[in-house]
Amino acid sequence: MPILDFDSQVFLAPMAGITDKPFRLLTSSFGRGNLVSEMVAVNALERFNLKTSRIADVRDEPYRVVVQLVGGEPKLFTQAAKIAEDLGAYSLDINMGCPVKKIVNNNSGAWLMRDLSRAAKIIETTVRATKLKVSVKFRKGWDHDHVNAVEFAKMCEENGASYITVHGRTRSDFYSGQADWNIIAEVKETVKIPVIANGDVYDCLSAQKIIHHTGADAVMVGRAALGAPWIISDIDRYIKTGYQPKEKDILSIKTVILRHIDLLVQYYGQQTALQLSRKYVCWYCKGLHDAKKFRENYIHINNLSVAITAIDEYFNDLLNNKQEEK
Numbered sequence: 292m293p294i295l296d297f298d299s300q301v302f303l304a305p306m307a308g309i310t311d312k313p314f315r316l317l318t319s320s321f322g323r324g325n326l327v328s329e330m331v332a333v334n335a336l337e338r339f340n341l342k343t344s345r346i347a348d349v350r351d352e353p354y355r356v357v358v359q360l361v362g363g364e365p366k367l368f369t370q371a372a373k374i375a376e377d378l379g380a381y382s383l384d385i386n387m388g389c390p391v392k393k394i395v396n397n398n399s400g401a402w403l404m405r406d407l408s409r410a411a412k413i414i415e416t417t418v419r420a421t422k423l424k425v426s427v428k429f430r431k432g433w434d435h436d437h438v439n440a441v442e443f444a445k446m447c448e449e450n451g452a453s454y455i456t457v458h459g460r461t462r463s464d465f466y467s468g469q470a471d472w473n474i475i476a477e478v479k480e481t482v483k484i485p486v487i488a489n490g491d492v493y494d495c496l497s498a499q500k501i502i503h504h505t506g507a508d509a510v511m512v513g514r515a516a517l518g519a520p521w522i523i524s525d526i527d528r529y530i531k532t533g534y535q536p537k538e539k540d541i542l543s544i545k546t547v548i549l550r551h552i553d554l555l556v557q558y559y560g561q562q563t564a565l566q567l568s569r570k571y572v573c574w575y576c577k578g579l580h581d582a583k584k585f586r587e588n589y590i591h592i593n594n595l596s597v598a599i600t601a602i603d604e605y606f607n608d609l610l611n612n613k614q615e616e617k
């Protein structure tokens with residue numbers, strides 16, 4: 292079943308602090324795949340908080356962006372949904388899976404899996420407030436004694452959700468252990484709306500496997516995109532054509548890092564870009580020769596042009612060593 296009119300079965304997962312505008316632009320530059328924003332707090336959006344409004348503002352992006360809302364107070368979703376719509380969202384997603392204490396203590400995120408009537412009210416209110424489609428992202432359940440993804444999925448459908456995303460872990464699992472793909476299959480068998488499967492997809496084969504195992508309509512990829520934003524379009528191409536992507540060579544990785552930093556600078560300015568680049572550069576270099584030493588040096592650099600030179604030198608060394616090996 293097609294997910295709305297998205298032309299790809301692959302979604303980049305919403306990740307706070309990661310899937311910002313620079314990351315989405317970078318990801319989309321590799322090819323197709325659907326993009327979801329970082330979560331946007333409805334109470335801050337409703338108050339026109341500048342920083343939050345900026346996160347939700349996707350108006351000038353050259354592709355569709357699903358904007359994810361998070362909150363626990365149903366009435367705040369009316370205004371927040373309207374603002375997100377005005378700020379260019381293609382559709383809205385509601386976060387009912389975030390395990391973080393600060394969020395669940397606020398009756399939000401995964402807490403809503405324990406309060407179905409509040410969750411229902413939030414979905415219903417949002418659907419009523421906007422002409423955009425509304426989806427919900429949630430988990431297997433609160434903990435292993437409270438596994439209610441199937442019941443929760445039915446509630447989402449009954450209250451007007453257009454599709455749902457199921458992450459096969461409970462709130463108490465956070466991100467540990469293995470995602471349970473069987474529960475996603477159970478949800479898929481139960482509801483008529485499209486289902487996106489999420490959890491432990493890290494390459495083309497595991498993406499194909501989760502779709503096959505669960506019968507889901509699409510797949511969502513999170514952590515595997517850290518340091519590999521090309522994975523979304525790689526999986527999209529693999530699902531459509533069976534084409535197995537080649538591993539990225541050193542020069543291509545260097546080009547992606549520099550492009551990513553450039554996008555960060557354009558969006559955040561030099562100093563913030565440098566700070567943010569530290570985590571990304573560490574992820575991009577994972578598994579490369581002498582990466583530990585390079586990372587330890589990189590995270591202490593306080594000047595952007597010194598950082599760019601360090602990247603240049605590290606990658607040139609890698610390339611020269613490769614040439615010598617030949």
Ligand SMILES: Cc1cc2nc3c(=O)[nH]c(=O)nc-3n(C[C@H](O)[C@H](O)[C@H](O)COP(=O)(O)O)c2cc1C
Pocket residue numbers: 304305306307308309329330359386387388389428458489490491492511512513514515
């Ligand atoms: C750093 C980080 C930030 C995340 N932020 C969000 C978020 O804002 N909203 C959300 O629904 N899920 C969030 N998640 C969960 C992911 O969307 C996804 O459900 C989870 O990582 C499992 O998928 P994976 O195994 O492909 O990583 C986040 C995960 C990570 C690692």
